[in-house]
Amino acid sequence: MKDALLTFPTTDPSGLPVEFVGKRGALFWLALKTGFLTIITLGFYRFWMKTRLRRWFWSAIRPGGHPMEYVGDPWEKLLGFFIAVVILTFYIGIINLVLMFVSFSVFSSASIGYLASFAGIIPVWFYARYRARRYVLARTRWRGVRFGLEKGAWGYAGRAMLHWTLTILTIGLLWPRMTFFLEKYITDRTYFGSARLHQGGHWTMLYRAAIPFILSLLILGAGAAWMFWWDPLVVSSDITIEGITRSFDEMMDGGAPAFPVVGIERLVVFPFGLAGLLYGAIHYRFVSKRLMANQKTSQGITLSSQLSGPRVVSIYVFGSFIAYLFLVLGIFCLGLLAVVNLGPSVVMGIETDQYGARFDLPRAIWLVLLAGIYLTVFLMWNVLYSTFVTFPLMRHMAKTLSLPERYGLQVVSQRDRDTFAEAEGFAEALDLGAAI
Amino acid sequence: MSIGFDGFGSAYFDGDRPVSEEVSLHIANQNLQIGLDDGDTLFWPLKDIRVLPDMAGKQGFVLRLTTDRLARLFVTDGSLIAQLPNATRHAPPKGRGKLALWALAAVAAVAVQILVLVPLLADRLAVFIPPSGERALGEATFEQIRQALVETGVDPLAVCENPDGVGALSQMTAALSAGDDAPKDLSVFVLDHEMVNAFALPGGYVVLFRGLIDQAETPDEVAAVLAHEIGHVVSRDPTRHALRSAGSIGVLGLLFGDFAGGTVVLFLTERLISAKYSQQAETDADTFAYARLEGANVSPAALGSMFERLREKHGDGNQLVSHFLSHPSLSERIENARTAADPSRDFTPVLNDAQWSALKAICD
Numbered sequence: 001m002k003d004a005l006l007t008f009p010t011t012d013p014s015g016l017p018v019e020f021v022g023k024r025g026a027l028f029w030l031a032l033k034t035g036f037l038t039i040i041t042l043g044f045y046r047f048w049m050k051t052r053l054r055r056w057f058w059s060a061i062r063p064g065g066h067p068m069e070y071v072g073d074p075w076e077k078l079l080g081f082f083i084a085v086v087i088l089t090f091y092i093g094i095i096n097l098v099l100m101f102v103s104f105s106v107f108s109s110a111s112i113g114y115l116a117s118f119a120g121i122i123p124v125w126f127y128a129r130y131r132a133r134r135y136v137l138a139r140t141r142w143r144g145v146r147f148g149l150e151k152g153a154w155g156y157a158g159r160a161m162l163h164w165t166l167t168i169l170t171i172g173l174l175w176p177r178m179t180f181f182l183e184k185y186i187t188d189r190t191y192f193g194s195a196r197l198h199q200g201g202h203w204t205m206l207y208r209a210a211i212p213f214i215l216s217l218l219i220l221g222a223g224a225a226w227m228f229w230w231d232p233l234v235v236s237s238d239i240t241i242e243g244i245t246r247s248f249d250e251m252m253d254g255g256a257p258a259f260p261v262v263g264i265e266r267l268v269v270f271p272f273g274l275a276g277l278l279y280g281a282i283h284y285r286f287v288s289k290r291l292m293a294n295q296k297t298s299q300g301i302t303l304s305s306q307l308s309g310p311r312v313v314s315i316y317v318f319g320s321f322i323a324y325l326f327l328v329l330g331i332f333c334l335g336l337l338a339v340v341n342l343g344p345s346v347v348m349g350i351e352t353d354q355y356g357a358r359f360d361l362p363r364a365i366w367l368v369l370l371a372g373i374y375l376t377v378f379l380m381w382n383v384l385y386s387t388f389v390t391f392p393l394m395r396h397m398a399k400t401l402s403l404p405e406r407y408g409l410q411v412v413s414q415r416d417r418d419t420f421a422e423a424e425g426f427a428e429a430l431d432l433g434a435a436i
Numbered sequence: 437m438s439i440g441f442d443g444f445g446s447a448y449f450d451g452d453r454p455v456s457e458e459v460s461l462h463i464a465n466q467n468l469q470i471g472l473d474d475g476d477t478l479f480w481p482l483k484d485i486r487v488l489p490d491m492a493g494k495q496g497f498v499l500r501l502t503t504d505r506l507a508r509l510f511v512t513d514g515s516l517i518a519q520l521p522n523a524t525r526h527a528p529p530k531g532r533g534k535l536a537l538w539a540l541a542a543v544a545a546v547a548v549q550i551l552v553l554v555p556l557l558a559d560r561l562a563v564f565i566p567p568s569g570e571r572a573l574g575e576a577t578f579e580q581i582r583q584a585l586v587e588t589g590v591d592p593l594a595v596c597e598n599p600d601g602v603g604a605l606s607q608m609t610a611a612l613s614a615g616d617d618a619p620k621d622l623s624v625f626v627l628d629h630e631m632v633n634a635f636a637l638p639g640g641y642v643v644l645f646r647g648l649i650d651q652a653e654t655p656d657e658v659a660a661v662l663a664h665e666i667g668h669v670v671s672r673d674p675t676r677h678a679l680r681s682a683g684s685i686g687v688l689g690l691l692f693g694d695f696a697g698g699t700v701v702l703f704l705t706e707r708l709i710s711a712k713y714s715q716q717a718e719t720d721a722d723t724f725a726y727a728r729l730e731g732a733n734v735s736p737a738a739l740g741s742m743f744e745r746l747r748e749k750h751g752d753g754n755q756l757v758s759h760f761l762s763h764p765s766l767s768e769r770i771e772n773a774r775t776a777a778d779p780s781r782d783f784t785p786v787l788n789d790a791q792w793s794a795l796k797a798i799c800d
Contacts, residue, residue, distance in 0.1 A: 003455045022492030030490065052490045060492035066447065066456065066510055067498060069488065075529040082538040086545045089687050093549045094557065097683035101561045104679075108572030113682065143456065144449030144508045193454060414452045414506065429690040 005064050006409050015304055015404035020395045021067075022060035027391050030056055031383040039375050047077040047428075053386065054136075061398045063142065072139035072423070080135075080423030088124075088429055095120060121430070126157035128426035133186060138418035142192070148415050150189035159185055176206035179288050187296055193412040201295035209287035212309075213280025216273055223269035233264065282316050283309040293401070300408020306400040315396065319389035323381055330377030338370055438464035442513040445496070448472065451506025461511065463519055468499075470509065480509075487523045502527065546687055554683035555676075562676040567621070567639070570675055574639030578625075581643075585629055594799075596626040596646065601798025604791040608655065611732040611786055612663050622669065624662065628799045632746065634661050636668035638675040646799045651745055655787035655795065660729060660739035660773075667724030673717045722769060726776040735783040740773030 005016060034049035051074045058070035096117045103113030134149040141147070163178035180203035187199035227233045290307040297303070440462050447456035448470055460471035468485060470478040480501050488498040497517060499509040517523055529535070582592035609624050621640045630647040637643065642665040644658070652658045668674060726736040747766050787795065 003457075006455065021495055026492065055488070055490035056492050059488070059490065059498070065445075067491070067496070069498065069508070073529075075531075075535060079531070079535050079538055082535075082542040085542040085690050086538070088690055089542075089545045089549050092686040092690065093554055093683045096686045097554060097557055097561070097679055100679055100682035101565065104573055104675075105565045105569045108569045109576065117682075117686070141508075143454035144451045144506055145454040409454050412454050 003410070006406055015302075015402035016064045016406050018398045018401045018403075019062040019065060020060055020398040021062060022056065022391070022395075024387055024391055027053075027056060028383065028387045031386040032379075035379045035382055039379055044078075047074040047081070050074075051077065057390075057394055058140065061394070063401075063403065066143055069141040070139060071141060072136070076420070077423045077425070077428070080421065080425030081428045082425070083422045084425030084429040088426070091124075092117075092121075123157045123161060124426070125430055126160040127153045128424075128430050130156040130186070131422070132424040132427035134418070135420050135424045137190060138420060144414075145193040145412060146415050146417070148191040148418055149186065150191075152185070152189055156182070156185055176210060176288070177203045179203075180206055180292070183292055187292075191415055192298065192301075193415050195298040195301065195408060195412045197296055197298050199292065199296055201292065205291055205295075206288045209284045209291055209309075210280070212283045213277065216276030216280050219269065219276060220273035223266075223273060227266055227269075231263070233266070279313050282313045286312045290400075298408060300405060300411070301403060302405040304402050304404050305397075306402075307397060308400070311396055312393065315392045316389065319385070319392065322388050323384040326384055327377060327381045330373070330380070334370060334373055334377065337373070438462050438469075439519065441511070441516050445512040447510045448478075449508045449510070451504065451508065456510075459509070461513070461516065463516075468516075482520055483522050485520050485523065486525065487517060487520065489524065546691065549687050550684045554680055554687075558676050558679035558683065562672050562679055565675060570672075571621070571639035573678065574637040574641040574674070577637050578641055578643065582627065585627070585631075594628045596628050596799035598794070598798045598800055600794035601626070601796075604787055604795040605798065607791065608659050608662060608786055608795075609666075611734075612659060612666060612728045614731065622666065626798050634665050636665040636674050638672075638678060640669050642666060642669060649796060649798070652742060653745070654738065654741075655785055655792045656729075656734050656738035656783075657742040657745075658795065659732070659734055659786045660725060660736070660742055663725035663728040663732075664721050664739065666728065667721030668717070670724060671717065671720060673714070673721070677714070722772060723776075726773070730778075730781075732786060733784055734786045735777045735781075737773055737777035740770040740777075743770045743773070 030052060034045065034052055037045040038049050051070070051072055054070040054072065058068040061068045096113075099116045099120070100113040103109060103111075103116065130149075130153040134151075134153070137147040137149045160182060163174075163182060167173075167175050167178050180201075184199040187197050190197045286307060287309045290305040293303050293305040293307075440460075443458070443460045446459050446461060448459045449456060457472050462469040462471070463482065466482050468480040468482060470480065472478070480499075484502045485499050486502060488500065491497060494514070496510055496512050497514070499511060499516075499520075501507060579592065582595075585593045605624055605626065609622055613622060622642060623640055624642045624644070626644050626646060626649065629645045630650075631645045632647040632651050634642070634644045634648055642662065644661065644665075648661060649658055652661075722739065725739055729736045729738065743766050747770070785792075
């Protein structure tokens with residue numbers, strides 16, 4: 001074997017590094033171009049957009065200097081989407097209608113029907129998620145060798161339902177157990193060529209990732225106990241909702257509250273606690289990935305991740321801020337334009353029995369214009385999100401990953417092609433294949 | 437003549453093992469000659485070499501051969517690309533027949549579902565919904581609409597309850613719903629809002645807006661609109677509509693899901709489909725109204741006069757826009773109402789002058 005990267009040195013602690021080469025500007029233009037084409041083709045180009053963005057990201061990630069390759073084909077995605085539509089149409093249309101009927105006739109309300117139809121789609125949702133993962137892995141190559149995921153989507157859906165039930169029953173205490181076993185189910189069925197991956201470790205190790213979240217919860221709980229129990233904010237015997245809203249209004253106007261209030265500045269604990277919860281949630285999601293990545297092995301191959309929780313959270317906060325700022329500003333302008341030009345009743349969108357058409361031609365033109373602005377706003381939101389969230393996130397995850405042990409790669413050989421008629425069609429039809 | 441390239445950092449992967457082989461690169465005789473360490477040389481015809489598209493970064497390209505799905509050549513020397521005549525040519529998509537077939541199947545499945553199965557099932561099932569369920573649904577929707585229409589404050593939009601006006605309204609309702617096939621539990625309300633409009637809800641709810649009564653010049657015109665809405669109640673249009681949209685929204689959501697303008701396209705399409713379907717329902721309700729009005733000895737032409745007043749105010753609207761709304765064009769309906777009235781018959785107003793003034797003052 002002549003491949004020096006795989007043989008020397010076998011015990012280098014830093015390992016074979018993963019590089020990330022793409023430039024943000026290039027991605028911005030690619031996302032803008034493909035997003036625009038998606039809009040003017042009424043969404044059909046999205047299969048190409050997805051394929052091209054994945055190709056770009058995959059080729060930017062280069063373990064040991066050699067790019068990953070995404071070989072998925074937009075045409076097979078389109079075909080898969082059609083297949084999924086044919087299968088799901090009957091399920092969703094008829095089931096929804098029947099559920100709505102039962103909900104009307106037995107419970108005299110519409111909301112139970114909506115709830116039931118949502119619950120009915122959950123197993124299909126997990127099924128679709130696994131199938132999509134299998135498709136993406138089957139179309140990913142590195143050094144010319146395919147990745148792969150074994151069949152087992154219904155097994156995944158069943159376990160996911162079970163774990164979710166357990167998690168809900170234990171009010172979230174067993175969440176790390178769910179994260180671990182669902183990820184283990186997938187990892188243990190993942191291959192690189194002929195090499196099978198193995199998820200080691202124990203589910204309790206993930207509690208470490210949840211520490212910021214748990215701390216924030218404790219702070220919030222203690223704060224609430226402090227302000228409503230030990231040393232109440234409001235010193236009064238009869239507290240009513242009305243009284244509270246009135247005192248709040250008065251304080252907003254700069255006046256004295258109707259109730260005697262002690263230490264109002266302590267309320268600051270709550271915004272801090274809530275921000276902590278948000279931090280904790282993102283921290284858990286990514287640090288648990290890191291902890292599990294460090295325990296993923298195959299014969300003669302190990303992974304090591306140095307991912308930083310605070311760094312990921314700052315990427316999220318900064319990137320989402322930019323993307324959402326644009327979205328909020330855009331929607332605000334859109335709303336303003338709509339109210340000014342069409343009048344408030346149109347915007348409220350109440351369905352009434354209108355006697356004849358109310359719009360004249362200039363209004364129709366306005367509608368087209370507004371639709372154009374609406375689409376532009378969402379296009380820009382997607383582009384900015386790819387550029388300022390997905391890009392730095394992928395880059396950070398790639399750059400912090402390495403392969404300390406990789407001599408096992410020398411005995412890996414190619415695996416068969418996983419033909420996949422429906423590609424990720426189910427995930428596409430059910431809207432869970434968001435962007436990448 | 438042969439051209440040599442810088443092979444430093446380049447690597448060949450045979451498509452079986454993830455092991456890189458160092459290479460020397462030459463072009464001669466329209467072939468790329470890939471010299472491997474063990475002395476073997478691979479010949480790749482230049483016309484069959486493609487560059488992988490959408491590569492990030494400028495550090496290196498990946499080449500593949502159209503006749504070998506797996507082997508890859510990673511090159512760092514960009515000048516090699518210029519020598520490849522078909523570097524970016526796409527292969528024609530495979531299995532186009534199959535794709536077309538499934539595309540057709542998908543369109544057909546959605547069309548059959550939305551245009552045939554869902555309406556059919558909705559119409560069948562609507563009959564089996566018990567009156568109490570329908571009533572509760574209508575009541576909930578009525579409250580939602582009252583909440584939604586209010587512009588200031590928190591209280592829902594007021595229902596007009598001037599006793600004399602309510603009396604006049606119930607007399608009008610009674611006149612229109614005499615006979616066997618008339619609905620038993622009608623609840624007619626007037627909402628204090630300037631909109632010139634009226635609608636029917638499941639469970640026999642009929643709602644008129646104050647604006648409509650203000651706009652009418654004779655009580656017959658109000659009666660005509662009321663009769664039209666009763667027509668919707670009798671044929672259970674609101675209930676059927678609620679069931680139908682529950683079925684078709686989900687199906688359409690599959691089509692326009694994961695894409696920026698999805699929600700808007702979804703809304704417009706639903707609108708278009710339900711409009712196509714309900715134009716028939718509107719025409720039926722008009723026909724029902726003519727018969728009811730004649731039964732109450734009121735001229736069906738009153739419906740036409742009401743529409744005419746609307747046309748004066750808003751115009752007929754252009755064809756494109758009216759396509760998205762659920763009603764046939766106004767001019768057509770005015771014409772139909774005129775022809776429905778028997779010119780030889782002697783009609784009387786549905787309310788006397790005192791009752792009419794009471795109805796006009798129902799919101800005071």
